[in-house]
Amino acid sequence: MKIAVIGTGYVGLVTGVCLAEVGHHVTCIDINEEKVEKLRKGIPPIYEKGLDVLMIDNIDRNRLKFTTVHKEGLSDAEVVYIAVGTPQSADGSADLTYIYQAAKDIGEHVNRDVLVVTKSTVPLGTNFQVKEIVEDHVKGPFKVEVASNPEFLREGSAVYDTFNGDRIVIGTETEEAAAILEKINEPFDIPVLKTSITSAEMIKYASNAFLATKISFINEIASLSEKVGADISDVAKGVGQDHRIGSQFLNAGIGYGGSCFPKDTQALVRISEEVEHDFKLLKSVIDVNARQKTTLFEKAKKRFGTLKGMRVALLGLAFKPETDDMREAASIEMANALTAEGAEVIAYDPIAMENAKKVLPESVQYAENIENAIKDATVVFILTDWKEIKEKALLFSSLFMKKPIIFDGRNCYSQEETEKVQVEYYSVGRSAVNERAIHDSNKQLAASF
Ligand SMILES: NC(=O)C1=CN([C@@H]2O[C@H](COP(=O)(O)OP(=O)(O)OC[C@H]3O[C@@H](n4cnc5c(N)ncnc54)[C@H](O)[C@@H]3O)[C@@H](O)[C@H]2O)C=CC1
Numbered sequence: 001m002k003i004a005v006i007g008t009g010y011v012g013l014v015t016g017v018c019l020a021e022v023g024h025h026v027t028c029i030d031i032n033e034e035k036v037e038k039l040r041k042g043i044p045p046i047y048e049k050g051l052d053v054l055m056i057d058n059i060d061r062n063r064l065k066f067t068t069v070h071k072e073g074l075s076d077a078e079v080v081y082i083a084v085g086t087p088q089s090a091d092g093s094a095d096l097t098y099i100y101q102a103a104k105d106i107g108e109h110v111n112r113d114v115l116v117v118t119k120s121t122v123p124l125g126t127n128f129q130v131k132e133i134v135e136d137h138v139k140g141p142f143k144v145e146v147a148s149n150p151e152f153l154r155e156g157s158a159v160y161d162t163f164n165g166d167r168i169v170i171g172t173e174t175e176e177a178a179a180i181l182e183k184i185n186e187p188f189d190i191p192v193l194k195t196s197i198t199s200a201e202m203i204k205y206a207s208n209a210f211l212a213t214k215i216s217f218i219n220e221i222a223s224l225s226e227k228v229g230a231d232i233s234d235v236a237k238g239v240g241q242d243h244r245i246g247s248q249f250l251n252a253g254i255g256y257g258g259s260c261f262p263k264d265t266q267a268l269v270r271i272s273e274e275v276e277h278d279f280k281l282l283k284s285v286i287d288v289n290a291r292q293k294t295t296l297f298e299k300a301k302k303r304f305g306t307l308k309g310m311r312v313a314l315l316g317l318a319f320k321p322e323t324d325d326m327r328e329a330a331s332i333e334m335a336n337a338l339t340a341e342g343a344e345v346i347a348y349d350p351i352a353m354e355n356a357k358k359v360l361p362e363s364v365q366y367a368e369n370i371e372n373a374i375k376d377a378t379v380v381f382i383l384t385d386w387k388e389i390k391e392k393a394l395l396f397s398s399l400f401m402k403k404p405i406i407f408d409g410r411n412c413y414s415q416e417e418t419e420k421v422q423v424e425y426y427s428v429g430r431s432a433v434n435e436r437a438i439h440d441s442n443k444q445l446a447a448s449f
């Protein structure tokens with residue numbers, strides 16, 4: 001089938017490449033010339049495992065093209081996917097500027113009957129607006145159908161998720177539109193759920209809101225566990241073993257970040273307000289997450305009094321491992337707080353450092369490896385649980401730091417591991433390790449003055 005994809009971000013690019021991989025002829029359109037230039041050369045502008053190989057292969061097979069010219073991609077497309085961004089507006093709602101522009105672009109350039117498929121996460125009712133805009137701009141007696149086909153991929157495993165998703169949700173007004181999308185997706189061999197457009201739009205927000213709720217819930221239990229002396233790792237394991245609850249998304253930490261949970265939870269609260277529904281639970285989820293982001297910094301302040309003048313190693317900058325995405329990453333708030341406090345920050349991330357430079361304070365220094373970040377640091381903060389960081393941070397801290405102190409926002413190590421290597425260790429939802437010994441020696445030191 002001839003398919004156009006508007007927007008070549010995480011979703012659009014992965015969708016385009018994977019649709020080409022299963023045999024469709026895909027033209028990806030983006031307004032960003034620099035991006036398209038790279039894409040044409042087979043260089044993905046984002047870090048996603050396995051994407052480059054599939055991209056090059058499908059460009060070579062002539063099934064995948066990239067352009068900045070809408071007409072080129074849209075004029076003979078039978079199906080057009082919209083995968084542009086829907087960022088958060090100042091009032092928390094989803095900003096639909098790019099969606100409306102894409103709809104206008106489609107209307108102006110399609111040259112036949114068309115099915116417009118929205119992959120972007122959009123508030124309820126948006127697909128009907130898209131239909132109206134496309135219809136208002138088409139230059140012929142063409143039939144316009146719309147479908148909501150929300151995306152559930154995770155960054156870092158986007159290609160894998162596309163081929164191994166739990167479900168494909170197809171929301172349409174007609175059976176014919178649903179049948180086209182079913183046919184397109186047949187090669188993926190993933191269960192399809194057909195719904196109305198509005199239900200499909202809701203499924204996406206409800207899924208992200210539920211996952212965010214799970215995270216805030218376990219973070220609340222973590223805070224409580226610290227206070228009563230329980231260990232959140234054991235608690236989460238025990239809770240998750242009940243398969244009605246499930247073990248995924250029960251990792252306590254420094255709160256959820258990324259390009260979707262923060263904006264989609266806010267957007268759903270705004271959607272609720274518009275229909276006079278007070279979504280109390282979701283508002284609390286958001287509040288808990290905001291508080292969670294500061295807990296590690298507060299712990300360090302409590303431990304040291306002030307971090308002024310201290311050299312702090314920040315390990316892991318991306319919002320989660322296996323991605324270079326810095327959107328709503330915990331490292332941003334942490335680097336800002338540390339810098340405002342007067343600390344000297346030296347940061348390291350295996351992949352995200354170039355993107356980090358665009359959003360972290362200018363004074364932040366960057367180390368080329370973990371060893372260099374840790375070497376002269378007084379304290380280490382772990383913010384992203386990259387495999388490399390998990391493997392090296394504890395060992396290197398114990399080897400290279402004069403008095404190793406780690407604040408771990410991702411619970412990378414067991415209490416036993418840290419006890420063994422004599423590192424003063426603070427994590428989330430568990431008691432501090434070696435704290436007493438250090439405090440005792442501090443007391444002795446103080447007494448000697
Ligand atoms: N990033 C993710 O993991 C997921 C994102 N989503 C949703 O998918 C949508 C897209 O997200 P991302 O891919 O992260 O966005 P992104 O911001 O990475 O990419 C969007 C792309 O669209 C392009 N664009 C904007 N207007 C255009 C136009 N009129 N014509 C052509 N190109 C245009 C931009 O230049 C940009 O390259 C959002 O609604 C997001 O909530 C859904 C599931 C997963």
Ligand SMILES: O=C(O)[C@H]1O[C@H](OP(=O)(O)OP(=O)(O)OC[C@H]2O[C@@H](n3ccc(=O)[nH]c3=O)[C@H](O)[C@@H]2O)[C@H](O)[C@@H](O)[C@@H]1O
Pocket residue numbers: 121151152153154155156208211215248249250251252253254255256257258259260261319320
């Ligand atoms: O709509 C979207 O964009 C996507 O949002 C999330 O995917 P993503 O943001 O890529 O990453 P996740 O793996 O879900 O992690 C999100 C955040 O939650 C945090 N998290 C995750 C799991 C957990 O147990 N604890 C926890 O703190 C992560 O560190 C990260 O900051 C969803 O998992 C995808 O299904 C969805 O398609």
